[in-house]
Amino acid sequence: MKKTTTILLAALGIFGAANAGDGQDALKIGQTMPYSGPASGFGAIGRAEEAYLGMINAQGGIGGRKVKFITLDDGYSPPRTVEQTRKLVEQEEVLLMFGSLGTATNNAVHRYLNAKKVPQLFVLSGATKWADPQKFPWTMPGMVAYESEGAIYAKHVLKSRPNAKIAILSQNDDFGRDYVTGFKRALGERAGSMIVAETTYEPTSPTISSQLSTLKTSGADVLFGVVLGKYTSQMIKGVAELGWKPELFFLPTSASSISFLEPAGLENATDVISSSNLKDILDPQWAEDQGVKDYFGFMKQYMPNDDPKNGNFASGYQAAHLLTALLRACGSECTRDSVMKQATSLKQLKLPLLLPGITVTTGPDDYLPFQQLRLQRFNGKSWETFGEILDDGQP
CATH class of the missing domain: 3.40.50.2300 (Response regulator)
Incomplete structure (x- = not known):
């Protein structure tokens, strides 16, 4: 119609x-x-x-x-x-x-x-x-831009966990590649040593459990999951079931809706980090x-x-x-x-x-209207912003 x-x-x-x-x-x-x-x-x-x-x-x-x-x-x-x-x-x-x-x-x-x-x-x-x-x-x-958001997460890792061992799970398409490109760009020459495991999943995959198991065995203490929709729930629940507790656990803004977190159990999503540049109209x-x-x-x-x-x-x-x-x-x-x-x-x-x-x-020469974000952490009920405004600053 x-x-x-x-x-x-x-x-x-x-x-x-x-x-x-x-x-x-x-x-x-x-x-x-x-x-x-x-x-x-x-x-x-x-x-x-x-x-x-x-x-x-x-x-x-x-x-x-x-x-x-x-x-x-x-x-x-x-x-x-x-x-x-x-x-x-x-x-x-x-x-x-x-x-x-x-x-x-x-x-x-x-x-x-x-x-x-x-x-x-x-x-x-x-x-x-x-x-x-x-x-x-x-x-x-x-x-x-997804790439800008990925870069901002990497900047936070460099500042708060400079000796981090990073695992990356990303969707095997332009969406996933853009995030990972920005993340690696911001890590710069340290990307090769800090990233200890990296894998992808297909948007048609029934589950991502095998990928999560592989990433856990790498000994990574930071997880960057470039996921969408049902894979958000699968990743959060899967990490919890593996008893894996990465010190930093990132989700893209596009996966941060409560509706994606609830099927995984909100308690399992506690301390997950995402980002936003908008006021939450429902936040008191x-x-x-x-x-x-x-x-x-x-x-x-x-x-x-x-x-x-x-x-x-x-x-x-x-x-x-x-x-x-x-x-x-x-x-x-x-x-x-x-x-x-x-x-x-x-x-x-x-x-x-x-x-x-x-x-x-x-x-x-700078066609990116929105390059600034603030990080937000899930407290088990809602997202709370923290830290200073982060700027990709990359035209």
């Missing part, structure tokens, strides 16, 4: 210039999102973005201009993504593509959008390939934070029938805030060229749900 959402918004102080592909006093923003199919839960992101832009309209817009936001269902299917993206570019003549979700889906239109010189902005995937200004100058990621410590209060106020007014505790709505709210800031920065000139100029010159931009001290900065 196809979902097409089109909204006209009082816009952001901009005209739809000729190279914006509209020719009228409106700005067209395109997006593909899985409103159906196996990843349909993420459709909440697009719905929150739609509602946020609706809020901008309700507040009178910016400069009295209009935005037409067109978000189409791709079912998380790359061929469908191609079809819908071509429609948005060639028929709707959108100014830019914003916040489309998925690695394989975005990859299917990566070369096409760059050949057409259509901005492919704030891609919702942590693959490092989205930040390649030399080969793909029209594409920019919208979340922390942020209950009086203005950014969090504004988010819940937004949900109550503009999405009253939806669950504000769903983190995907918070993600959409945050991304739409970033898009709005970018379009405001374009001022009266909003062409594809000017959009990219502004997207690559963001300076310490604050967003409402980013942790204090974390900002968005980009440059002509």
Whole structure:
């Protein structure tokens, strides 16, 4: 089933210039999102973005201009993504593509959008390939790169356990390879001596028990598990059943949901380390934070029938805030060229749900908007941030 959402918004102080592909006093923003199919839960992101832009309209817009936001269902299917993206570019003549979700889906239109010189902005995937200004100058990621996150974990190991013996378990695909690449890069010349065991598993593997047994026998006291979904639960439970108690046990942010920890037993996940750059909207410590209060106020007014505790709505709210800031920065000139100029010159931009001290900065040769994270440790019930802000600092 196809979902097409089109909204006209009082816009952001901009005209739809000729190279914006509209020719009228409106700005067209395109997006593909899985409103159906196996990843349909993420459709909440697009719905929150739609509602946020609706809020901008309700507040009178910016400069009295209009935005037409067109978000189409791709079912998380790359061929469908191609079809819908071509429609948005060639028929709707959108100014830019914003916040489309998925690695394989975005990859299917990566070369096409760059050949057409259509901005492919704030891609919702942590693959490092989205930040390649030399080969793909029209594409920019919208979340922390997996490689950056891996590098930050390695920096913590070097600082807190300089004599660590490290074991790595990773998914055998681009997701796993990106994390391991960043981790080894940050370890530098010490990677060869500190990493004592390394193995992978296939995304179709029924279990990872044999890999865990092999890693334990290496005598490693630090475990970095680049896992997803059910393998998160299998790894945490498997390590506990082996009686293995590594001093540091890392999980990627993408595997840190409580829903992945619960099947393994929350007690087994105690002291596991992950990371985040966002305030946890459910954590009492942020209950009086203005950014969090504004988010819940937004949900109550503009999405009253939806669950504000769903983190995907918070993600959409945050991304739409970033898009709005970018379009405001374009001022009266909003062409594809000017959009990219502004997207690559963001300076310490604050967003409402980013942790204090974390900002968005980009440059002509630095296409990574999000490079800062804080580590978080699971206490048996929830995640607690600790330590200072860590920055990959790698363009």
